[in-house]
Amino acid sequence: MDFATFFGIIVGFSLIIGAIFIGGAVDTFVNVPGVMIVLGGTMAATSINFPVTDINKAFRAAFYIFAGKSVTANDVVNTMVRIAEISRRDGLLALENIKTENSTLKKACQLIADNTDPETISQTLRIEIVALRNRHAVIQDVFKKMGTYAPSFGMIGTLIGLVQMLTMLDDPASIGPAMAVAILTTFYGALLATLLFLPIAGKLKSRTQQENLHLEIIFQGAQSILENNNPRVVYEKLSSFVPPAERKNERR
Incomplete structure (x- = not known):
């Protein structure tokens, strides 16, 4: 679980709600028609802008940033070092039996086990990296658009309220x-955009950069194993992707 995301949203909403309670007029901040306009309008505009499948993927990705297991670049480096150890001890064919939930890593192991040409491995994993960027760009765009639509529908709701107010000018009270x-x-609209939609889009962008780095490590690791499956050489090459203070070689 990403506690930073959970903490930020909970604390942000808590501070705002707390400020409202301190003001002592909580009921004045509750307006059902306003919620209907902002949430309903935002979802309607998003549905017009994107296919339903992209919206579903975006909300599943948003859930993943709360529930997904955090994997660091150092974890990926050590995984590739262990794969190098297996390939050196048991041969390249042994990599066919590697168990992993990472489909890209599984594909890389299969290509190595098949003794595939390094250029083919390079092209295949590069395609994976480009495809990941494209998929995640759409998901991020869903929340960016929602962050744009929510304040706009907030203004629409305000205009509706002003029109209704002008019809009551004969009653100053x-x-x-x-x-x-x-x-x-x-x-x-401003609250949802500033504290929910745009921060989630930013978090998804950060996750994309992180996953892109992991794929790059897998890509370079696969090439290193084919060229020289010495675990020490593989580690020294891949550890460059990790900041010095965060490097931790599990083989030591």
Whole structure:
């Protein structure tokens, strides 16, 4: 679980809700029509902009940033070193039996076991990296667009509220409360965009960069194993992807 994401969202909403409670007028910040306009409008516009499959993938990816197991670059480096050890001890064919949930790593092991030409491995894994970037770019774009739509629909809700308020100018006492309700939709839109949609898009971008780095390590590791399956050489080459302070060789 990514506790930083969970912590940030919980603390952010808690501080805002706490400030509202301190103000003592909690009920004035609750407006069901405003929520309907902002959330409903944002989802409707997103559905128009993207296929349903892309929206589903985006929300599954958002769930993954909370529930997914965190894998560091150092973990991937050590995994490739262990694969080098297996290939050196048992031969390249032994890599066919490697068990892993990472489909790219599994593909790399299969290609190595088949003694595939290094150029073919290079092209195959490069395609994987490009495909990952393209898939993740769409997912990030879903939340970026939602971060744009939410404040816009907040303004639409405010305009609707202002029109309704102007119809009540003959009752000065109702203008203040009506104005408060009109502004609430802008508040909802800004809150969702600033504390939810855009930060999730940013987190997904960070995850993309991290996974791209992992694929690059796998790519370079596969080439190193084919060229020279000495685990020490493989480690020394791949450890360059990890900051010196974070390097940890499990073989030591």
